[in-house]
Amino acid sequence: MKTLPILVVLLLALSGCDKKSDVFMFDCVVYDQKVDAPVSGASIxxxxxxxxxxxxxxxxxxxxxxxxxxxxxYIEVEKGVYFSYRLEITDSKHFNGTFDINPDDVPFSTAYSSTFPLEPRAWVSTRLVNQNSSQTATFRIDAETGNCTDCCQSSSTIVQGNSVDSIFTCQVYGQQQIEVEGNYVDQSGALNQISETAFATAFDTTLVTIIY
Known part of the structure; x- marks a missing residue:
């Protein structure tokens, strides 16, 4: 059986080491903590x-x-001097995530490892049905939405008319209890409260019906 000379073995070993000596390595995981599952197929x-x-x-x-x-x-980045690293993570079932990494936290010769959380998408459809010829209804969705600009807003929606049967849909973070709150003015001019709770299941649409 032929054996390689010791010098050749050493050169091969050194070349293998040099292969990773010129890059920073990032070996990380994207995880959905709300549903307790990894996020597969996410774009990094x-x-x-x-x-x-x-x-x-x-x-x-x-x-x-x-x-x-x-x-x-797993991503390799050519070694250099950087002020910051930034990961932009997108997935169709989750809200996008942007994460900045401090260069001081990135090892020089081993892989940087971390877990990055994404929030699951969910939708709340609020159906308003005016069956009592009420005058005006006002409602809002109370839910966790973080800094999401495309989600249910904290401002109230005002609905007017005697023959209303409308559905209003907006996004929230999934796997949480939400509340539809507001008020309506009935035929006599009295102010009545609206308060309905529901669970917004991740990746699904939750329907809340308000009859006034």
């Missing part, structure tokens, strides 16, 4: 804010990946 974009030549506020894309069945992704 890695950006950096370079410190070469002074401060540059622009983030430049340097890598991308797709999470596997376990929510894991």
């Amino acid at each position: 974009i890695m950006k950096v804010q370079s410190a070469t030549g002074g401060f540059n506020p622009t983030f430049v894309t340097v890598g991308s990946a797709i999470t596997d069945a376990n929510g894991r992704f």
Whole structure:
């Protein structure tokens, strides 16, 4: 049996080490804590804010990946001096996530590991039915939405008319208790309260019907 000379073995070993010596490694997981499951098929974009030549506020894309069945992704970034790393994570069933990573937390010779949480999408459909010729109804959805600009807003929706049968739908974070609250003015001019609770199941639409 032929054996490789010791020098060749050493050279091969060194070349294997050099292969990873010029990159920063990111070996991370995307996870949905609300449903307690990894997020597979999520799109990952890695950006950096370079410190070469002074401060540059622009983030430049340097890598991308797709999470596997376990929510894991791996990205290599060419070694350099950076002010910040930024991960942009998107998935059709979850709200997008943007996460900044401090360069001081990134190891020089081993992989950076972390778990990044995404919030599941859910929808609340509020059906207002005016069966009593009431005058005006006002309602809002009380739910956790974080900084989501496309979600149910804290401001109230005003509905007028005697023959109303309308559905208003908006997004919230999934797996949470929500409340539809407001009031309506009946035929006599009296003010009545609206208060209905429901559970917004992740990845689904929850219907709340208000009859006034």
